[in-house]
Amino acid sequence: MLDVKGLARLVGGGAEEGAKIQRQMTLPWGDAFRISLRNVTIRLGRAFITASGIVLGIAFLSSVWTGAVIQEGLERSERAHLEELAQATAVGGADEKSTQDLIAAAEQARKSRASRQAWLVVMSLLVCGVGITNAMLMSVTERFQEIGTMKCLGALDNFIVRLFLIEAALLGVLGSLLGALLGHMAMLGIFAIRERTFSVAAKMDWSQMLFYLVIAVLIGTVLSLIAAIAPAIRAARMRPAVALQSEI
Amino acid sequence: MAKVKCPECGEEIETTGIITVCPGCNADMRHVMEEVGHERAERMKTIARDDSVTTHEFIVRTRDLRKIYVMGEVEVPALRDVDLDVRRGEYLSIMGPSGSGKSTLFNMIGGLDKPTGGRCFIEEVDMAQLDAFELAWLRCRKIGYIFQTFNLIPVMTALENVTLPMIFAGMGTDEMMDRGRELLELVGLDDRLDHKPYELSGGQQQRVAVARALANAPAIILADEPTGNLDLQTGKEIIDLLKELNQESGVTVISATHDLKMIDVSDRIVHIRDGEVERIEHRADLKLEIGTLGSEIEDAE
Ligand SMILES: Nc1ncnc2c1ncn2[C@@H]1O[C@H](COP(=O)(O)OP(=O)(O)OP(=O)(O)O)[C@@H](O)[C@H]1O
Numbered sequence A: 001m002l003d004v005k006g007l008a009r010l011v012g013g014g015a016e017e018g019a020k021i022q023r024q025m026t027l028p029w030g031d032a033f034r035i036s037l038r039n040v041t042i043r044l045g046r047a048f049i050t051a052s053g054i055v056l057g058i059a060f061l062s063s064v065w066t067g068a069v070i071q072e073g074l075e076r077s078e079r080a081h082l083e084e085l086a087q088a089t090a091v092g093g094a095d096e097k098s099t100q101d102l103i104a105a106a107e108q109a110r111k112s113r114a115s116r117q118a119w120l121v122v123m124s125l126l127v128c129g130v131g132i133t134n135a136m137l138m139s140v141t142e143r144f145q146e147i148g149t150m151k152c153l154g155a156l157d158n159f160i161v162r163l164f165l166i167e168a169a170l171l172g173v174l175g176s177l178l179g180a181l182l183g184h185m186a187m188l189g190i191f192a193i194r195e196r197t198f199s200v201a202a203k204m205d206w207s208q209m210l211f212y213l214v215i216a217v218l219i220g221t222v223l224s225l226i227a228a229i230a231p232a233i234r235a236a237r238m239r240p241a242v243a244l245q246s247e248i
Numbered sequence B: 001m002a003k004v005k006c007p008e009c010g011e012e013i014e015t016t017g018i019i020t021v022c023p024g025c026n027a028d029m030r031h032v033m034e035e036v037g038h039e040r041a042e043r044m045k046t047i048a049r050d051d052s053v054t055t056h057e058f059i060v061r062t063r064d065l066r067k068i069y070v071m072g073e074v075e076v077p078a079l080r081d082v083d084l085d086v087r088r089g090e091y092l093s094i095m096g097p098s099g100s101g102k103s104t105l106f107n108m109i110g111g112l113d114k115p116t117g118g119r120c121f122i123e124e125v126d127m128a129q130l131d132a133f134e135l136a137w138l139r140c141r142k143i144g145y146i147f148q149t150f151n152l153i154p155v156m157t158a159l160e161n162v163t164l165p166m167i168f169a170g171m172g173t174d175e176m177m178d179r180g181r182e183l184l185e186l187v188g189l190d191d192r193l194d195h196k197p198y199e200l201s202g203g204q205q206q207r208v209a210v211a212r213a214l215a216n217a218p219a220i221i222l223a224d225e226p227t228g229n230l231d232l233q234t235g236k237e238i239i240d241l242l243k244e245l246n247q248e249s250g251v252t253v254i255s256a257t258h259d260l261k262m263i264d265v266s267d268r269i270v271h272i273r274d275g276e277v278e279r280i281e282h283r284a285d286l287k288l289e290i291g292t293l294g295s296e297i298e299d300a301e
């Protein structure tokens, strides 16, 4: 009665197909990507709410970095101006000491701001992490039924995880791209208003800025992947009966 | 479901093949229906397939099957020592009041949940011995599930819903599309291939679900109150469809239900109450005891 080998018979059952082919259970990456993309595009409103955690967090991060790059650009031009002034005064033999003081003071201010900025970056990453984790948790929980159904149709646990990770990566890339741009433009706008000129944009180091934006998008994507792993695995491991029964 | 044209008045009628007169002009439709029936019967034969090398008499068996839900301090016994043998090719209905354990039994037989005690065999294979992969394999190819709430994937079209289990089974794209179309045509939805579930009526969604359950030619169809969310007529269509499949392709149908219409088509009816098998009726017996059946219907209503 206890017939473990019985399944082999079941599995090898298809007379025309070999047992190997019959044993196969697959979810090709192409199909997985198509399904995940569909989940994002069709539930665009829902996807946007999920992504809003990412957008906000990365916008914060990107604004902090944009501020830093602008500030640096401004200081660089100011320092160049001061050094010019110092040279001029040195030639004139006048108050050399006070311009040197000014340069030193500016350096001091830059250092203290750098440490404050590090804190801001850490804070923004925290905001980002919490927002994304929450969003991913919700997007998984509200689809328990669907996960249960897929498992009834023969999905292995790792198919479910795969679908959610692809979706998280898509949301991560799109959300953090949007967030990075928003934060960047907001900060640029704020500085332009404060300095009453758009020359802030001309003074900043654009290659460095681009580097920061890319890093911000990377961070957003990686964070959303990390945040999705735990709930996705937990959901995938649920017994189908439990997943099917859960009400939203 | 099939579309037929009335030879007299030319009216297009969508039917499972049960009508005998044209609703438009009252013309006799019997010979037309017979033709349709023959045609469908031929196609139905291959749509579900029991390809086990060994053919045990009983396709599903349970022994002392027990399930106890633990909710905090309280233990809720949902199944108590259920012994059930389901014959290959049988149409079995599980009836019982709400909370009697029908869905729980459905979950155990379908490998969707683990029993607290006892055993459940499919083709004499003890399900407790299967690993995750084998269980997924079983769900994918041996069993087709139908739910009260249809459970279609909302972002996918009818055709994509039907082909999803075929993706899991590793079927090639062309074969998959052809089979998906054929299945949807058989359930009368060939003009709804690209519709999303929310664009379909309840009955249509359930027909997509039936087509999906047949995706990998299962040996067993498990249905948990398949007509529970449908009106009388639509429910009847689904029942007829299941019966047709059962008769033509020999697929075993196990259906939990409150629906008394199911009595007509079932080979056996298992009545459960408080998680125990109360009694089992055979259709043969039922026919002899029409009186009993009548009183039972009154009881239930
Ligand atoms: N996940 C669960 N946790 C705790 N108790 C449960 C759970 N699922 C079912 N039960 C209990 O088990 C018993 C049987 O439930 P089941 O869902 O099998 O009934 P049913 O016959 O399908 O009822 P219905 O006709 O209303 O669908 C009920 O008393 C129910 O409260």
Ligand SMILES: [Mg+2]
Binding pocket: B102, B103, B104, B224, B225
């Ligand atoms: Mg139920």
